[in-house]
Structure formats: structure tokens, C-alpha cells
Amino acid sequence: xxxxxxxxxxxxxxxxxxxxxxxxxxxxxxxxxxxxxxxxxxxxxxxxxxxxxxxxxxxxxxxxxxxxxxxxxxxxxxxxxxxxxxxxxxxxxxxxxxxxxxxxxxxxxxxxxxxxxxxxxxxxxxxxxxxxxxxxxxxxxxxxxxxxxxxxxxxxxxxxxxxxxxxxxxxxxxxxxxxxxxxxxxxxxxxxxxxxxxxxxxxxxxxxxxxxxxxxxxxxxxxxxxxxxxxxxxxxxxxxxxxxxxxxxxxxxxxxxxxxxxxxxxxxxxxxxxxxxxxxxxxxxxxxxxxxxxxxxxxxxxxxxxxxxxxxxxxxxxxxxxxxxxxxxxxxxxxxxxxxxxxxxxxxxxxxxxxxxxxxxxxxxxxxxxxxxxxxxxxxxxxxxxxxxxxxxxxxxxxxxxxxxxxxxxxxxxxxxxxxxxxxxxxxxxxxxxxxxxxxxxxxxxxxxxxxxxxxxxxxxxxxxxxxxxxxxxxxxxxxxxxxxxxxxxxxxxxxxxxxxxxxxxxxxxxxxxxxxxxxxxxxxxxxxxxxxxxxxxxxxxxxxxxxxxxxxxxxxxxxxxxxxxxxxxxxxxxxxxxxxxxxxxxxxxxxxxxxxxxxxxxxxxxxxxxxxxxxxxxxxxxxxxxxxxxxxxxxxxxxxxxxxxxxxxxxxxxxxxxxxxxxxxxxxxxxxxxxxxxxxxxxxxxxxxxxxxxxxxxxxxxxxxxxxxxxxxxxxxxxxxxxxxxxxxxxxxxxxxxxxxxxxxxxxxxx
Amino acid sequence: xxxxxxxxxxxxxxxxxxxxxxxxxxxxxxxxxxxxxxxxxxxxxxxxxxxxxxxxxxxxxxxxxxxxxxxxxxxxxxxxxxxxxxxxxxxxxxxxxxxxxxxxxxxxxxxxxxxxxxxxxxxxxxxxxxxxxxxxxxxxxxxxxxxxxxxxxxxxxxx
Numbered sequence: 001x002x003x004x005x006x007x008x009x010x011x012x013x014x015x016x017x018x019x020x021x022x023x024x025x026x027x028x029x030x031x032x033x034x035x036x037x038x039x040x041x042x043x044x045x046x047x048x049x050x051x052x053x054x055x056x057x058x059x060x061x062x063x064x065x066x067x068x069x070x071x072x073x074x075x076x077x078x079x080x081x082x083x084x085x086x087x088x089x090x091x092x093x094x095x096x097x098x099x100x101x102x103x104x105x106x107x108x109x110x111x112x113x114x115x116x117x118x119x120x121x122x123x124x125x126x127x128x129x130x131x132x133x134x135x136x137x138x139x140x141x142x143x144x145x146x147x148x149x150x151x152x153x154x155x156x157x158x159x160x161x162x163x164x165x166x167x168x169x170x171x172x173x174x175x176x177x178x179x180x181x182x183x184x185x186x187x188x189x190x191x192x193x194x195x196x197x198x199x200x201x202x203x204x205x206x207x208x209x210x211x212x213x214x215x216x217x218x219x220x221x222x223x224x225x226x227x228x229x230x231x232x233x234x235x236x237x238x239x240x241x242x243x244x245x246x247x248x249x250x251x252x253x254x255x256x257x258x259x260x261x262x263x264x265x266x267x268x269x270x271x272x273x274x275x276x277x278x279x280x281x282x283x284x285x286x287x288x289x290x291x292x293x294x295x296x297x298x299x300x301x302x303x304x305x306x307x308x309x310x311x312x313x314x315x316x317x318x319x320x321x322x323x324x325x326x327x328x329x330x331x332x333x334x335x336x337x338x339x340x341x342x343x344x345x346x347x348x349x350x351x352x353x354x355x356x357x358x359x360x361x362x363x364x365x366x367x368x369x370x371x372x373x374x375x376x377x378x379x380x381x382x383x384x385x386x387x388x389x390x391x392x393x394x395x396x397x398x399x400x401x402x403x404x405x406x407x408x409x410x411x412x413x414x415x416x417x418x419x420x421x422x423x424x425x426x427x428x429x430x431x432x433x434x435x436x437x438x439x440x441x442x443x444x445x446x447x448x449x450x451x452x453x454x455x456x457x458x459x460x461x462x463x464x465x466x467x468x469x470x471x472x473x474x475x476x477x478x479x480x481x482x483x484x485x486x487x488x489x490x491x492x493x494x495x496x497x498x499x500x501x502x503x504x505x506x507x508x509x510x511x512x513x514x515x516x517x518x519x520x521x522x523x524x525x526x527x528x529x530x531x532x533x534x535x536x537x538x539x540x541x542x543x544x545x546x547x548x549x550x551x552x553x554x555x556x557x558x559x560x561x562x563x564x565x566x567x568x569x570x571x572x573x574x575x576x577x578x579x580x581x582x583x584x585x586x587x588x589x590x591x592x593x594x595x596x597x598x599x600x601x602x603x604x605x606x607x608x609x610x611x612x613x614x615x616x617x618x619x620x621x622x623x624x625x626x627x628x629x630x631x632x633x634x635x636x637x638x639x640x641x642x643x644x645x646x647x648x649x650x651x652x653x654x655x656x657x658x659x660x661x662x663x664x665x666x667x668x669x670x671x672x673x674x675x676x677x678x679x680x681x682x683x684x685x686x687x688x689x690x691x692x693x694x695x696x697x698x699x700x701x702x703x704x705x706x707x708x709x710x711x712x713x714x715x716x717x718x719x720x721x722x723x724x725x726x727x728x729x730x731x732x733x734x735x736x737x738x739x740x741x742x743x744x745x746x747x748x749x750x751x752x
Numbered sequence: 753x754x755x756x757x758x759x760x761x762x763x764x765x766x767x768x769x770x771x772x773x774x775x776x777x778x779x780x781x782x783x784x785x786x787x788x789x790x791x792x793x794x795x796x797x798x799x800x801x802x803x804x805x806x807x808x809x810x811x812x813x814x815x816x817x818x819x820x821x822x823x824x825x826x827x828x829x830x831x832x833x834x835x836x837x838x839x840x841x842x843x844x845x846x847x848x849x850x851x852x853x854x855x856x857x858x859x860x861x862x863x864x865x866x867x868x869x870x871x872x873x874x875x876x877x878x879x880x881x882x883x884x885x886x887x888x889x890x891x892x893x894x895x896x897x898x899x900x901x902x903x904x905x906x907x908x909x910x911x
Binding site for chain 1: 774787788789790791792793794795796798799801828829830832833838841842845846847848849851852853854855856857858861876877879880881883884885886887888889890891892893894895896897898
């Protein structure tokens, strides 16, 4: 492990640059952009979960007073298949058909047409005047039924990908994938105990509090400006460009503040529609989704069926592990089954394993990325099975995990060897944690589980500008979803050696800063942070050069230390150090404005591991589960802003516990979601939770100058199995499926 | 549809506006009065992002008609800071990193203000149940509860 380094700014938790605006109501979110002469757009959505669209007639809507534009699938160009975007991307032809249905409506709530009118009320009345002729088809709602050979097909052109030979008939299974190593049969033969189970989890939504919103305006030259809440305005621009077949340079995207995303705002829904309506109407168009639309037509993540078989010796050594995963993609291919398969065994060194994954079409909304996409479902299954192994061999669940833990040099199930990682350090920290060494409270149960996420790098750009007075502007393009501007400012302060307060970080629009991939994959502090550090290093090189010129020295005779240029050791010169403010003040005489920049495709995002445990209590009369305590321990590499790292850990824990205990998409037989609102889709509220204890472990990522690993996604992974394992511990009954809602618990306790 | 002339006091200012009979107070605040700090998360009274104080009572402005606010005194997030300084709740939300995305924050601060107005020394359980009508998806509530506790402490014992 690398030695701890003392930093002046990195590792402190100052107030974020956008903070005051966010506590006073000044901050502009997606729905807060209003323009003169603006129209309001609304979307007509399919009342059927599966139907052929025979005819769409907009004429009566267009004839209404106050209606200025109406569009349906026929108004959009045909889009060729092609991958787009990073996390949350997919086939742009699918995204286009998800934005506006063409020949088929594939889920209840699928967009079929849209109007723009002088008021929201008129727009909504106009939707009722649109005539759509549907031919209803049987909906395919269950993932296993969808896989059956005689299942109704969503897409007659869908032939399962990655089979040894192209199949001769279409299927709802969009693709299969396999990961394998070793000799599975031999591994199971060496096992003293084998646990096998099937674990089902329904669809769940990201549940960001801010509904999707955008305002688009297209001028007479055909140039569009779009304000929207997005995790990646550059990717939104690219998707809109492909979906409308417009040049990228005709589209300017401005990211508003974003009211949560968790992966769900990495893909367009409204933006291409608003641009097209604005073009037709010649006026700005604002579109804001209702909460019901958010549930019915955006997100969610895959419902899943995971079958796991694991064998271990009585000393805890896992000898073989097998997993079969079927994930709901929703209406279009793209379930996160690959990352699920890659993550399920990632925390462990297992010689013999096999994972088979299936990406399955069903008549439900097209899934979007959700915090560690695909990992929570698969890892829930395996972490629950491991808990049963620990019980059978009478081993502490942390010791079981320690006995198999991946470490530096372990070959990950998905290929590469891990560099320095912090999984063992997290387990050791958990074993010593006072919340673990204390006895389980009377009547409660304790659950333990591991969490993991790969993290990603991808492309980022940053510019650093030195103002005339030596204050600093950091300009980058990663929407700030949880305080990342503060982290950028801290890394810039540390690198430049100037106070944090002297630096202001901005998220620029697509025309004022360089390309950045989405804020997703826990990449922002790592990758955009790396760009900020490199841009600061560019500034330092320029400042040294200007100081050298001022002093009549060579560049290599100057050093940068504590925010100022000084002669290098051994250089004998009677000069006063030049601070950043000094260099800025003399900039007109030394070459003009000082501007540093960097752009990169970051490699080496360090994987992030976690250990979580919690004490939960079950009310045997109501089936309600109370979380008495919860502890998250996670390797952050280096916590740039520890309070926001803790915040990620606490927020992820709450989200994971909500998923484990209550959250689910409930469908009727026709494929209509029955709980499309926050009253019935119950996310955790303040009175559901205790304080969430955190411990940040720091095993620096060798690929980042300050050792950063992404931290945002890992925290949601382990809580699902923590809850399952704690309920098992409390009740003596193993419930394989989630959520552990009162009806499910009562049924299990009564032996149903 | 003809509009109604509605007279209110918002954050101490006399504010008259024209609202339609079916318009919610939330929509009127945002669209007629320009108070965009009050947010809509659900429109059905489940998330609390639109919390405002009306005549001393905490309400979801999405569940109240604008016309019902005739003659009322309304406090929105824009009215929480006093003069040129932040309210202790706002300071403590910043210090404790009690916001991540920040869209629920106006509602939480208004709701917490309504709590501290009636109970200056709430315990953790009281804070959690009072704020149970406000959804936050980012923080897990830990830092929000701590910020409210700390603000109560500061209000009781100003430095």
C-alpha cells in the first residue's frame, strides 16, 4: 500500500461553489428555463403495452386554437443502427424509436405523438384530439415467459446475438454472453457444501426527485439551443444529432443543474422531440415530464432472475461458482447483464466459474443505467448464497469473504489482473468496526455483504483560466450531480498551490468547453479530475516559463512551489518569488492571457470495493422491517472531498435499502404499472432510516495523481444482500426474492 | 378561461397576480410570480419539493389552489435568508454537505424552518418524522438530519 500523503486542500470538505445558490432557490434546474414566446410541449403515450400503430392523425389537434405544432413517428427520420454514448448509451436506432414510437408501441407509456401549444392545458387537450389506431397485441411481461420458444415476439427482426451460429428464428432474447474459467465439475467435486438458489428482483426506478425537463429553441437558420437536465450534455447533443439527422454544430446543449440522475439521465427522451416541435412552430418549446411519466417511460433498471450455485470447502475456500442471469431489457435490447455477469464474482478469487447472461425483451420501459448497472441484482444473488455457505460451515461471513478475497494480482473474472485494490482492507476494517464487534440487538438480525463496481475512465476535457488578479476559473463539461465542482476546485487548489477560495469551477455548455462523456460510471472525479489536474500542470509550466523569461533564466531553472515561481535549488539569483497573481498581473508583457487545458481518454479507473453490514429487525405481525443500524465501508482510493464521499456511501445505502425493502414496479396483466407515483412506489423517507455510518478506506489508485477511485456506484450494490441476510438472521427464514416488503415477509413467515 | 386576481404577501412583499381557477399554488408561484426556487418533484403531494409556509403552516404548494392563497402570507425558499446573510439552516446544510443534487433542498429547508419555528429543540426522531414528507434520493438523510440538529443548536445558542 502506498504511503499516506499529506495534502493541504485534497481531503478537506469545504463548501461547494454552487452551494449558496442551491440553498437559496437560485440554482436553475431543468424545469426552470423559461423564454419569451415559449410554447409548452406534451407527449401522447401508448395506452397499450404492446400494439401495432396502424395510423396516427394529428390534424384535429393541429386545428385547435393555441396548438402550434404536432409530431409523430412519421416526422422523424429513419435512423440507422449504431452504438452511441458511454454508460447509458446503446443502439441509437433503439433510442430513436424509444423517443418516439414508429410502427409499434412496445410498452404502456411509450411516446406516440407530441404537441406544442400556448399553454400546458391546451397541449393536454390537444393530445386527446390526436387519433391513433392501434392493433393491440398480447403483452410479454415475464422474463422467463419471454424466453420461451413460443413466446409472442416484440421484434420479429431480433435474432439472438453471440450464439455459436445465427439462429434460424427470431427471439425475445436479444443476446447471450458467457464468462468462464477452470473446470466447473471438478470444482464442485472438491466442495464440502453446495448452495443453490433462484433469486428474483422486479424492476426498480432510479427515483431522482427532478422529472426530466428541457427547453429548446430553434432559430430561422436552423440552429438549436437546448437547456436540459442531463448527466451528459455532449452525449445528449450527439444522440439528438443522430436521431434528427442534424449536424452537431447546429445543436448547442446547456446542462442545467441536475436534480438527480443515478444513470437515468444519460439518455434522451424529450430533447429531440422539443427540438423538432420548436422547429415546426418557430418558437421555443418547453417540455417537463410528470412524475407518472417518469415512472412509466424512463429508467428503470432491469428486473432479473438469477440462479446461482456455489460450492465451498469447510475451510471457506470457494471451489466453484455458477450463475445464470436473465435480465429484462424492457422494450429494446440493452439490459446491463454484461456488467452483472462481470461483477458477480469480481470480489473473489475463484478458480472455476461459469456465468451465462441473457438480455431479454419484455413489454416494459427500455431500461436505463442505474447506479452500478446490473451489479446489484447479480451480486445480491451471490452474496446471499455466500451467506448460506457461511451458515452451513459455521464461519463468520466476513472471514468467509476474507478467505476468498481478490487482491492485487488477482485475475478478475472479466480478464485483467487487479492492481492495488482495497477489498481486503475493507473486510479488515469491518471486522474491527465497533458496529460489528458489538452484539446484535435483541430480536434483530445482522447481514453482511460485499459491493463492487469497475468504474470507468473515458473522455474528459478541462480548461483552467487565470484571471487578471490571479483568481482561477476551472471550466469543464461534467454535469455536477453531487458536489463534483468542489472536488475539481480542491484538486486544482492542490496542484496549483493556491487557496480553494481563489478557484471557481464551472460546468460549461457544449460550445464553451471541450467534450466530456457523461457524468456516470463514477468517472467524473477520476477522469475529469485528471483533466483538471493536467490543465493546472499546463498552467504551471506556462507560469514557470514566464517567470524564467522575467528573470532571464532557462525554464528548467524555475520551480513552482506553494503557488509561486521560485528559482530552482542551486540556481543563484536574487529574485522575489512570483505568485500566480504576480504572473497574472504581468501577463500582458509575458505573452498574453494564461490559459491551460487538457483533454484525455482516461485509463486505469480503479475498481472500488465495499463491505456493508446492518442490523435489521422484523415485525412479525406486520412484516415491516426496521433498519436499526447500517455501516458502509468502502475504498475511495483517495477521498478528495470526504463529506461528499460519505454522502455517496450514505445515499447509495439508502437507495439500496429502498430497493431491498420496498421498491418495485407492480404490473397488472395488461402490462400497466399500477404504482406509478411516489405514494405507491415507496422510496425510503427520513423516518425509515437511522444514521448511516461510514468508514472511508484509502488504497490509492495508481492511475490517478491523487489516488482517486470512483465512489458513486459501489454503495448501492451491497445493501440488497445485507437486507436479505439480516432478515434471514432475524427470522431464521431465507427469502430469496426482493423486495422484502411486508406482504412477502408475512407470506414467508407463515410458511407460504 | 377568465383569470382571478389573487392578493398575497410573499416573503414580506405584497404580491398580486392573475391565476386561473384550477391553477395550483405551485404553478402560480413558478409561472406567475417567478419564484422558481419552489420545485415540482411529483405534483401529488408525495415528495415535498414544493414545500412552502402559508400562514404559518407547512404545505405542499402542489396540493393547494392558488385561489386558496387569497390574503395569505406565504414564505418560500427565497424568503428564508434574512437580509444579506443566510439562515442558519442554509449555512448548516452547506457545512454538513447535506445536499448533493440540491433539487429537494429548498423543500427541506422550508420544511425544517417550519419545524424549528414550532419546536426549537427537536430530537432526531422528531426531525425524521417531520421531514418524512420530503423525499431526498441522494443523501440517505443522515447529513440533512445533522444539519437541522446543528441549526437548531445554533439558533438556540447564537455564537
